[in-house]
Amino acid sequence: MSDNKIPYKIYLEENEMPKAWYNMRSDMKNKPAPLLNPGTGKPLTAEELSPIFCEELVKQELDETTPFIEIPEEIRNFYKMYRPSPLVRAYCLEEKLKTPAKIYYKFEGNNTSGSHKLNSAIAQAYYAKKQGLKGVTTETGAGQWGTALSMACSYFDLDCKVYMVKVSYEQKPFRREVMRTYGATVTPSPSMLTNVGRKINEQFPGTDGSLGCAISEAVEAATTQEGYRYVLGSVLNQVLLHQSVIGLETKAALDKVGVKADMIIGCAGGGSNLGGLISPFVGEMLRGENQYEIIAVEPASCPSFTRGSFVYDFCDTGRVCPLAKMYTLGSNFMPAPNHAGGLRYHGMSTILSQLYDDGYLKATSVKQTDVFAAAEQFARVEGILPAPESSHAIKVAIDEALKCKETGEAKNIVFGLTGTGYFDLVAYQKYNDGVMDDYIPTDDDIAKSLAKCPKI
Amino acid sequence: MSDNKIPYKIYLEENEMPKAWYNMRSDMKNKPAPLLNPGTGKPLTAEELSPIFCEELVKQELDETTPFIEIPEEIRNFYKMYRPSPLVRAYCLEEKLKTPAKIYYKFEGNNTSGSHKLNSAIAQAYYAKKQGLKGVTTETGAGQWGTALSMACSYFDLDCKVYMVKVSYEQKPFRREVMRTYGATVTPSPSMLTNVGRKINEQFPGTDGSLGCAISEAVEAATTQEGYRYVLGSVLNQVLLHQSVIGLETKAALDKVGVKADMIIGCAGGGSNLGGLISPFVGEMLRGENQYEIIAVEPASCPSFTRGSFVYDFCDTGRVCPLAKMYTLGSNFMPAPNHAGGLRYHGMSTILSQLYDDGYLKATSVKQTDVFAAAEQFARVEGILPAPESSHAIKVAIDEALKCKETGEAKNIVFGLTGTGYFDLVAYQKYNDGVMDDYIPTDDDIAKSLAKCPKI
Numbered sequence: 001m002s003d004n005k006i007p008y009k010i011y012l013e014e015n016e017m018p019k020a021w022y023n024m025r026s027d028m029k030n031k032p033a034p035l036l037n038p039g040t041g042k043p044l045t046a047e048e049l050s051p052i053f054c055e056e057l058v059k060q061e062l063d064e065t066t067p068f069i070e071i072p073e074e075i076r077n078f079y080k081m082y083r084p085s086p087l088v089r090a091y092c093l094e095e096k097l098k099t100p101a102k103i104y105y106k107f108e109g110n111n112t113s114g115s116h117k118l119n120s121a122i123a124q125a126y127y128a129k130k131q132g133l134k135g136v137t138t139e140t141g142a143g144q145w146g147t148a149l150s151m152a153c154s155y156f157d158l159d160c161k162v163y164m165v166k167v168s169y170e171q172k173p174f175r176r177e178v179m180r181t182y183g184a185t186v187t188p189s190p191s192m193l194t195n196v197g198r199k200i201n202e203q204f205p206g207t208d209g210s211l212g213c214a215i216s217e218a219v220e221a222a223t224t225q226e227g228y229r230y231v232l233g234s235v236l237n238q239v240l241l242h243q244s245v246i247g248l249e250t251k252a253a254l255d256k257v258g259v260k261a262d263m264i265i266g267c268a269g270g271g272s273n274l275g276g277l278i279s280p281f282v283g284e285m286l287r288g289e290n291q292y293e294i295i296a297v298e299p300a301s302c303p304s305f306t307r308g309s310f311v312y313d314f315c316d317t318g319r320v321c322p323l324a325k326m327y328t329l330g331s332n333f334m335p336a337p338n339h340a341g342g343l344r345y346h347g348m349s350t351i352l353s354q355l356y357d358d359g360y361l362k363a364t365s366v367k368q369t370d371v372f373a374a375a376e377q378f379a380r381v382e383g384i385l386p387a388p389e390s391s392h393a394i395k396v397a398i399d400e401a402l403k404c405k406e407t408g409e410a411k412n413i414v415f416g417l418t419g420t421g422y423f424d425l426v427a428y429q430k431y432n433d434g435v436m437d438d439y440i441p442t443d444d445d446i447a448k449s450l451a452k453c454p455k456i
Numbered sequence: 457m458s459d460n461k462i463p464y465k466i467y468l469e470e471n472e473m474p475k476a477w478y479n480m481r482s483d484m485k486n487k488p489a490p491l492l493n494p495g496t497g498k499p500l501t502a503e504e505l506s507p508i509f510c511e512e513l514v515k516q517e518l519d520e521t522t523p524f525i526e527i528p529e530e531i532r533n534f535y536k537m538y539r540p541s542p543l544v545r546a547y548c549l550e551e552k553l554k555t556p557a558k559i560y561y562k563f564e565g566n567n568t569s570g571s572h573k574l575n576s577a578i579a580q581a582y583y584a585k586k587q588g589l590k591g592v593t594t595e596t597g598a599g600q601w602g603t604a605l606s607m608a609c610s611y612f613d614l615d616c617k618v619y620m621v622k623v624s625y626e627q628k629p630f631r632r633e634v635m636r637t638y639g640a641t642v643t644p645s646p647s648m649l650t651n652v653g654r655k656i657n658e659q660f661p662g663t664d665g666s667l668g669c670a671i672s673e674a675v676e677a678a679t680t681q682e683g684y685r686y687v688l689g690s691v692l693n694q695v696l697l698h699q700s701v702i703g704l705e706t707k708a709a710l711d712k713v714g715v716k717a718d719m720i721i722g723c724a725g726g727g728s729n730l731g732g733l734i735s736p737f738v739g740e741m742l743r744g745e746n747q748y749e750i751i752a753v754e755p756a757s758c759p760s761f762t763r764g765s766f767v768y769d770f771c772d773t774g775r776v777c778p779l780a781k782m783y784t785l786g787s788n789f790m791p792a793p794n795h796a797g798g799l800r801y802h803g804m805s806t807i808l809s810q811l812y813d814d815g816y817l818k819a820t821s822v823k824q825t826d827v828f829a830a831a832e833q834f835a836r837v838e839g840i841l842p843a844p845e846s847s848h849a850i851k852v853a854i855d856e857a858l859k860c861k862e863t864g865e866a867k868n869i870v871f872g873l874t875g876t877g878y879f880d881l882v883a884y885q886k887y888n889d890g891v892m893d894d895y896i897p898t899d900d901d902i903a904k905s906l907a908k909c910p911k912i
Contacts, residue, residue: 007470008536014463080464081548081839092537092611110566112841112876154836155548174881178841180888181832376637380610383537385568385634420568422878425630432636 008091010104010253012084017076018248020068021241024279024351027286030358031064032237032350033325036312041456044322051223052230053238056127060238069241071123078122078155079245082111087253088417092381094401101404102259103397105417106250106277107384112178115387115419116273117148117233120242124231125152134227135159139189139214141168142342143175144387144419145233150184160184161228163191163217166209175423189214196220196318211344212317212331219320234270235315235324235349243276250414251280261292263400265415267392268296268305268363269342271349277416282360294361295400296352297392299371301335301439304328304348305356305363307446312456313347323454326353329441330449336439340427341368342389346449366395367438372431374398375421387419388427464547466560466709468540473532474704476524477697480735480807483742486814487520488693488806489781492768497912500778508678509694510685512583516694525697527579534578534611535701538567543709544873548837550857557860558715559853561873562706562733563840568634571843571875572729573604573689576698580687581608590683591615595645595670597624598798599631600843600875601689606640616640617684619647619673622665631879645670652676652774667800668773668787675776690726691771691780691805699732706870707736717748719856721871723848724752724761724819725798727805733872738816750817751856752808753848755827757791757895760784760804761812761819763902768912769803779910782809785897786905792895796883797824798845802905822851823894828887830854831877843875844883 025031034043049058060069071079090103108116128136135158140146146162153160162184169176169188179186189209190197194217200207222230233239254261264281266274274296284290296305304327314331315321328347335344348356355361368388375391377398378384386394393415404411421428430436481487490499505514516525527535546559564572584592591614596602602618609616618640625632625644635642645665646653650673656663678686689695710717720737722730730752740746752761760783770787771777784803791800804812811817824844831847833854834840842850853871860867877884886892 009470011467014465077547078839081544088537091533112835112839114878151839155839173885174878177881177885177888181835181841181884183836379568379637380639383534383568383607383611385637422570422630425633428637429629429633432633 006089006257009086009088010257011086012249012253012256014080016252017079017084018071018245019076020070022068022244022248022279022283023063023066023241024282025064025237026067027283028354030354032354036323036456038314038323052219054124054127054131054133054229056130057124057238060241061236072126075123075126082118083245084249085110087250090382093378096381097398097401097405099401099405100408100410101401102410102412103401104412104414106246106414107417108246109384109387109417109420113144113148113151114422115144115148116243116246116276117145118151119245119276120233120239120272121148121152122155123242125149125156125158128229129156129158133158133229135161136229136231137161137163137218137222138231139163139211139218141165141211143168143172143423146184146186147175147178148233149231150179150182153184154182161221162186163189163214165189165211165214172423189217191217194220210317215316216318216320234272234345235347237351239272240275240279240349240351243272244279246273246276246416247279247281250277259412261414262411263293263295263413265295265297265393265396265400265413267343267389267416267418268298268348268352269389270345271352273416273418275349275352278361282355285360295396296356296361296363297396298363298365299335299339299341299343299392300365300367301339301441302329302344303365304346306365309450310353310357311453313453315347323456324350326350327356328453329446330452332452333446333449338437338439339368340388340430340436341371341392342387343392364396366392369431369436369438371395372428372436384417385421386417387421388424390416390418393417462545462713465542465544466713467542468705468709468712470536472708473535473540474527474701475532476526478524478700478704478735478739479519479522479697480738481520481693482523483739484810486810488810492779492912494770494779508675508686510580510583510587510589512586513580513694516697517692528582531579531582538574539701540705541566543706546838549834552837553854553857553861555857555861556864556866557857558866558868559857560868560870562702562870563873564702565840565843565873565876569600569604569607570878571600571604572699572702572732573601574607575701575732576689576695576728577604577608578611579698581605581612581614584685585612585614589614589685591617592685592687593617593619593674593678594687594689595619595667595674597621597667599624599628599879602640602642603631603634604689605687606635606638609640610638617677618642619645619670621645621667621670628879645673647673650676666773671772672774672776690728690801691803693807695728696731696735696805696807699728700735702729702732702872703735703737706733715868717870718867719749719751719869721751721753721849721852721856721869723799723845723872723874724754724804724808725845726801727808729872729874731805731808734817738811741816751852752812752817752819753852754819754821755791755795755797755799755848756821756823757795757897758785758800759821760802762821765906766809766813767909769909771803779912780806782806783812784909785902786908788908789902789905794893794895795824796844796886796892797827797848798843799848820852822848825887825892825894827851828884828892840873841877842873843877844880846872846874849873
């Protein structure tokens with residue numbers, strides 16, 4: 001089955017691992033628009049960001065010019081525990097599809113947190129420790145980010161306070177237990193520990209909570225306690241910077257076996273994985289060195305690229321966070337409750353938004369039942385049980401490989417397999433039982449939500 | 457932290473993977489005692505075994521002389537999807553313990569089934585397919601084996617019928633869903649699909665089921681349907697043969713970096729992982745080429761090596777299976793319901809039993825609260841959330857590394873990390889909540905159970 005040239009899993013040696021993160025912004029002619037202070041409408045300064053984020057991370061957030069930022073040795077040592085992650089040649093999937101395409105996937109689920117989120121969590125925890133902080137706070141919905149952060153904090157002996165949306169806290173007890181095993185304090189949100197939490201509990205007794213509320217609580221907890229800062233797992237420039245390790249490894253591994261990618265496919269929620277995966281490839285495009293076809297895949301139920309607007313909007317539903325210019329469905333937009341496939345964020349990384357607007361990437365949206373069908377097909381031949389998020393990329397990779405079958409093209413298709421689905425089995429069960437359905441917002445739903453964006 | 461000589465993860469290249477399994481029995485002077493027909497008391501013949509097991513597997517079960525048995529190419533191709541598994545140098549754990557010992561672990565949890573069980577599942581599925589069978593049947597308790605088998609059957613388009621102990625079926629719905637995602641039929645046992653199931657349901661209405669009953673149902677289902685055979689995930693000689701891939705890779709990786717193991721530690725339930733891990737090392741001991749200290753670790757609640765007797769006993773609680781001469785606590789023995797740490801089998805592989813009796817390995821037992829404490833300590837520094845089973849080996853590896861700290865010895869300690877704990881979070885939660893307790897059977901408990909062994 002193998003062509004005996006390219007192994008099933010292309011591993012880099014430890015000394016071939018990236019020693020610096022790549023900052024896409026340095027090569028962008030049209031820089032992403034700055035974050036704005038919602039009070040003044042002016043670009044946020046380092047001084048304004050420092051009470052919320054660690055100093056070094058503020059620098060990274062605002063740095064538009066440095067192409068490469070060294071990965072500190074402590075972080076590189078942690079990376080060595082689960083990186084380099086394998087770039088897998090999907091021989092079994094190719095054979096099943098009978099496609100001439102060559103399919104590769106970068107598998108980021110081979111660590112206990114089960115996703116790529118750990119790449120940025122360890123960096124953020126490191127800078128917090130270096131600054132002499134006691135701990136960090138964050139919010140988590142489904143729990144991938146909270147799990148990754150709790151692992152990272154445990155490694156650096158840093159206190160970790162996670163505000164977990166109450167409905168997830170109750171319905172995903174296993175995610176919660178992993179975080180507790182790593183020593184994190186997990187509080188169902190809204191809680192009685194913060195002013196905003198108490199206020200919401202008073203206004204809406206018995207509420208299930210929301211990500212917007214959990215963010216507000218986490219930010220309040222960070223800014224009102226000595227020695228704490230707030231950290232976030234996606235959307236931000238610093239997160240895309242850290243996640244560039246995915247793309248750098250992918251590029252190095254492909255180079256090692258002499259393969260040039262034709263097409264790169266990634267799922268897109270807030271953009272952390274997609275931005276990381278495509279960064280060195282986009283860098284080559286920005287510098288005019290090479291061409292790639294890049295496809296962002298989003299859920300049809302939360303289609304920020306494909307049906308959103310490129311405007312300034314709040315980063316959070318609670319409207320306490322900065323304004324970002326991004327493709328957005330409006331900060332009030334919520335995918336329907338039957339949406340089980342992750343990627344629920346209403347907006348998108350400002351970097352990716354600018355690149356999309358400038359034509360460097362395409363976007364497409366897929367229905368969740370199709371996503372789970374692709375997930376199951378993939379699991380059965382490639383062995384890995386994929387996360388629903390990752391399965392958006394699988395779905396489009398399979399579609400593209402089938403197009404190659406029609407045209408006879410032997411394209412090199414690379415996609416990001418961001419994580420595993422061990423904690424998503426309630427969704428798999430729905431799919432297996434045939435009771436999963438699809439939801440596509442109407443134009444009216446989106447227009448109503450977009451109408452509430454600030455007029456800037 | 458690293459000494460820059462040995463990487464964190466020692467990977468073999470694909471062409472360095474084993475091409476044959478190693479059969480320890482070929483080098484044993486004292487061969488393991490044969491399985492006996494419980495009806496006649498005579499050694500089971502190939503003819504008697506063939507209605508239950510696939511032909512090729514019957515051969516492997518009875519083969520005491522062939523040292524190496526070639527791994528068919530189809531199986532090697534499947535292995536390439538998740539093997540070679542990493543041999544990890546536990547630099548972070550060493551630093552945490554401040555021990556001069558060098559700790560290595562062979563990590564078998566990097567596949568979707570989450571454990572080493574897949575190594576034998578794919579082999580057994582392959583031989584079933586090659587024989588032209590329609591499918592296989594098996595039982596599963598916690599679900600590791602059932603998951604592995606469902607993955608293997610899905611790869612070879614083979615029907616897979618899993619009888620899952622009813623209480624696990626209800627309490628571990630996620631394991632069940634993974635199996636269904638891989639296309640297996642999962643039936644809670646006792647069911648109404650078999651004679652034995654109907655009988656038990658009639659006698660004990662509302663029963664939760666037991667592994668013994670599930671085995672009986674799976675065997676009945678295999679032997680009464682055209683084109684089916686029964687498969688088993690541990691204890692058998694064929695399973696240890698397939699699992700030798702773990703030890704062969706471990707030995708090859710250590711050789712590659714010029715390290716000689718001083719001590720090899722593995723958890724022991726039925727013996728599949730331990731037997732596989734130690735096989736090439738024991739081979740060298742049997743041939744007088746080398747010496748190793750080998751330690752089997754079992755739960756204090758189910759201590760077959762350390763407190764059982766070396767006698768003929770039934771392989772199953774239901775007493776329908778053959779008799780095996782093994783270290784056993786009696787086929788009626790059941791660990792207390794508060795036992796959460798896996799490794800519940802009353803007996804032990806006949807090969808390992810003979811080796812233990814001949815002094816090639818030592819055994820020790822550990823309490824489950826100590827096991828979970830070690831698991832948590834390991835998870836926090838090495839990143840991986842270990843299965844409770846695997847954590848028995850972690851506990852003893854840590855203890856031995858701490859002894860080295862006292863003596864100043866820089867021993868090379870190798871242990872088997874058989875799997876991940878994603879589906880064991882109910883047990884972790886008990887531990888995190890401080891409500892896990894220990895159970896140690898009394899001498900009287902064990903004597904009573906052993907008294908029911910057949911007198912042979």
